[in-house]
Amino acid sequence: MAEFAIGIDGGGTSCRAAVTDRMGKVLGTGKAGAANILSDLENSLINIVASARQALDDAGLDPELAHELPAVVGTAGANVGDYAKRVEKALPFANGQVVTDAMIALQGALGDADGIIGAFGTGSVYNARRNGKIRGIGGWGFIVGDQASGARLGRDLLERSLLAHDGVCRPSPVTQKIMTEFGGDPERIVEFAHVSKPKDFARYAPMVFEYAERGDEIAVGIVKAAINAIAESLDALLWPECPSICLLGGLSKAYHPWLDARHKALLAEPKGDVLRGAVELAAKLLQCDTGSTR
Helix, strand or coil: CCCCCEEECCCCCCCEEEEEEEECCCEEEEEEECCCCCHHHHHHHHHHHHHHHHHHHCCCCCHHHHHEEEEEEEEECCCCCHHHHHHHHHHCCCCCEEEEEHHHHHHHCCCCCCCCEEEEECCCEEEEEEEEEEEECCCCCCCCCCCHHHHHHHHHHHHHHHHHHHCCCCHHHHHHHHHHHCCCCCCHHHHHHCCCHHHHHCCCCHHHHHHHHCCHHHHHHHHHHHHHHHHHHHHCCCCCCCCCCEEEEEHHHHHHHHHHHHHCCCCCCCCCCHHHHHHHHHHHHHHHHHHHHC
16 A cells, blocks of 8 residues: 655646645655647656656655556546547556546645636646536637647747738737847748747747737737636636635746736636645545455
């Protein structure tokens, strides 16, 4: 019977892991590269295991213990096709459960309580719990989804910069900055877009917010489009007695000033982040294991 478990947040920019005991106490943490199972499954598996082994080492435990411990891995793309099962089979953990990043975000922010979460990092996803029933929105990847994510903000900025170059819309300071970065050559932007991963686009998200705060017309338009997408998703999940909305992820605070008043009124500080959610679910595995032996 295992005494420890591993909770893992497989993010699009980095993979974070924590070793927990059955009470949910974090004993050690680790970090590795991105874990986007849709765009790079092979390296995602490598980084998930590397973060777990680092967390075990940080906890003063043998990294080889990973093969004997249960683990919960939350990652984008776990809701698509058979990716979750493929990852579970490929990982070395004794009992590996792969869930969506929305699931660990919900658990981290709300614990077992009802409410709505929106998580905005490299990707974006929403989840709601109402009377114990869970409903999710998004998590489809930035090519056809992930509105308001860092990857989409960056992609939209590059798109608008090309449109400004072509004279379709007026250039602005932020589009001029992008063109300067790429040496004034639109073909370099296209080449970048064709070889880049979501995290590469996401690094332009802070620039969008920086210029939006200055009143840059293009940047403001991109942020407003993202806010509209957030509002639509939150409204699709909202119910009259909903107790709270929690926003998580690296971009969440940047969106707060732009939110509609009706959503701001329900904003609450999350109890914990997405890694905390993975840790809590991992601890539940240990508690269930204890219960099964009685």
